[in-house]
Amino acid sequence: MGKVSDGIAALDAAAACAAVRADLERGRDPMELIDEARVGLQEVGERFDAGEYFLIELIRASQVFQETADLINPKLTELYGRGESRGKVLIGTVAGDIHDLGKSIVKVLLDCRGVEIMDLGVDVAPPAFVAAVRDFGPGVVGMSALLTAAIPQFRTTVEALEAAGLRDTVKIIVGGGTVIDLDAAMLKADHVASDANAGVDVMLAWLDEAGGASAAN
Amino acid sequence: MSDTMTHYERMRAAWNCEVPDRVPYMPMTVYFVARQGGLTIKEFITEPEKFLKAALDGLDFIGDAQHPALNTADHMWMLGHAGWDMTTLDWRIWDEFPPHGNLPSIYEKVLIQDYDDVMERGFSTILFSTALENNIHERSIDDFLYYQFEHTKVWSSVWRRFYDETGIPILIGGRAEHPLDLLQSYRGISQLVTDMYTMPDKVLEFSYWLADYEVMQASREAVTMGAGELPGAENIFFYNGAPPGMPPDLYAKLYIPVAKKMIDAWVARGFNVWCHFDNDQTPHLEGLAGFVDGLPKGRVLLDLEKTDMKKAKEVLGGKIAICGNVPSTLMVYGTPEEVDAYCKKLIEDCAAGGGYILGAECETPWDSKRENVVAMKQAAEKYGRY
Structure with missing residues (x-):
């Protein structure tokens, strides 16, 4: 977990997006960033499964994830093109x-x-x-x-x-x-x-x- | 053992958390009765006389647990006629029941673009929203005024006749929704979730603003329906359907205080409040218990859908009467034996000491098996004796 995933897990859009921007500016690999964002959303899913998070929090987490992905994806496409589909x-x-x-x-x-x-x-x-x-x-x-x-x-x-x-x-x-x-x-x-x-x-x-x-x- | 109370007396005893002669049975059978009576959806909503006949015919299998409630005044909101709030929502209504038609459904859209603008200028700002797409503003003023003010009187007349002929109370006079429920329709679930996290104070301010309107509208309906004269018309049906799965912190901040304000306002005006809750309210039972703080006994009923009823009884028993929980899928796909077993367990978990009414989860589905509805009624009679 890093600042991006922590921000998503905490449903804190401002913190997650700020962390993404800072990492992109520092030149962090966007593939790493999107993976970290997925870890954050995965953490939310696990908390939901454990009964610690509620449905509205799952929706909010998906929104926060989407906000970070919107920042990461242009750079991801620029460097790697369209990624492989899992299915x-x-x-x-x-x-x-x-x-x-x-x-x-x-x-x-x-x-x-x-x-x-x-x-x-x-x-x-x-x-x-x-x-x-x-x-x-x-x-x-x-x-x-x-x-x-x-x-x-x-x-x-x-x-x-x-x-x-x-x-x-x-x-x-x-x-x-x-x-x-x-x-x-x-x-x-x-x-x-x-x-x-x-x-x-x-x-x-x-x-x-x-x-x-x-x-x- | 024979009954020693009327349906109304039994219901009132349960509301009062007292022990009646037996557990009352109160399924919401509005669509079910209409379907059984061979009505189309439009007939059932717009032609009270036809629905009255279906309700009278339904006495054969539902007995005194008829539930005209949702078909009283405010069910007309499904046509987008009655009340500025519901007028401005995008309701769609079909002629037939499924599979050829559908139950009345609401299409969620971002109809409210600016909370402050609506609070300043009222619902007309939504009425002319191009996103509405239901052309409601093209309806004539006569049409609108009829459904807003006159149609309620027609329903009232019909249900007074129902009471005169059967002695069965109508159970509900007026209807209102929690503002957050309405906001889900006005903003869509996704946008509302964003709002609750990014501007919670504005959502709360708007909810209180909308609450005043809902309280007024439901009170007016109940009076028109005969509150004070017609047994049951003094009850306000307070619908709490959305948003689903709210975390306790948001629930405590945005939901409970607004609901409590509305309940207090109705009780202060002499009404009782039937709080209908969709979804699982188990995490919020302690908060719901506060609904009756400062109120006289027997003024609030909690009608719970997917909630853990045993837990609800533990938390709310002796304070607030509870009702509901027989699953919709069981009523449609189960057998009478399965319905009987489910109801028996519910009665065992919830009936001790009074304050429990056997009822369906949300409402009895339109396509329920008739034998399952009968099984539910018989379960109350069989297992519910005190």
Whole structure:
């Protein structure tokens, strides 16, 4: 841990950004800096898992991380070009639901870990998931919902992927406030996430296992 | 053993943290009853007579635990008609229930650009925001005035008739939201989180400003609905849905004091306050216990969604009545046996000494199995005898 990661872990945007600016001015390798920022966010995730941090703090930490990343990324691109992707994840809130908080947190947590993400937004119909899987070629599809009314859409979307012959090309994870008590098999998914952090761990494991390619291949 | 109290007497005893004849049963069945009655969402919200019929039909399976509450005056905010606060939010409403339609949903946007500007010039600054996109400013003044002032009277008339025919109290007269809940809609969750960390004092100042409006609006609705005449209309439904997962320090600074001010204001005007809490409030129970500080007994109810109810009983027992917690997924996907077992455990954990009402987590989902709703009712009767 350094000043950047400490600042992120303390949710102190001013301190974290000041540390980034000072390090960049001193000529510190931006790759080191982004790695340190990720350590800070990882620390927040661990505190969240331990019950020491709350959801709002996880959101705030992702914002602070993003502020530091916005300072680091131009230098990173200048020196190293576009970095290698750890894999691709497609995310969206299923049809009939417009809640996007959990999905947005997942997006930031994946982004800071080098994952390429396509976010389809909210109220996403099954054909849109199918088209995006075909075009984007993700290893993982993450679907979110909060309303019980939207729960059947998980299964409907998976069945649309099956019908398109794409189900076996992806791992599928679902998440959201009302789904955590449900079985993945009932939804035809591979996993039901208990929270954003836990879901990200599962997705990263899938992507790493697949070597950054399509997780189900 | 037969009942010795009416539903209303049983509810009042529970609010008072006293021991009634049995545990009251109070699921929020608004969408469920409408769906069971074959209504579309728009019919259920805009046509009180049709909803009244659905509610009367629902007596067959819900009995005296009918819950017209959210369909009283202020549920009209879902159409963006009633009240300047809700008028200025981007509500979308569909004709049909899922899968062809959707439940009324709010699209979070940064509608408030400048807190000071809104506090100085009022909600009209939001009403004409180009980000609103729901063309509410194109509605006629007659339309607006009808929903703002007259439609409440129509609801009131219908529910008075419901009471006259059934003797069942309406349970809720007015409705309000915690300002932070509204702010999540006005600013979006992400921007609100930024605000809470970068300008907490401004968020608090705005919350107090908005609190005054909410108190006034809900009080007016309750009076129109018949507070003082119609049993249950004296209760204000105080919705606390967001933001989820606030840390205790922010909660203590930004949430609790504003809520306490609103509760005190309603109680001082003779109302009772039904505090409905989404999310897990377990970390905040000590703070919530302070809601009744300085107030007469029996004026506040805490309706808790995903909270640890056993812990809630330990912290709040004897001070504030508690309610809720039967999971939505259980009502939709579970079996009557599973609902029965869950309710039995809740009653075992929470009912001792009174002050507990068996209720659903948030509201009973529209697509709940009817047999599960019946199982919940029967569980209260079976396990809730004192």
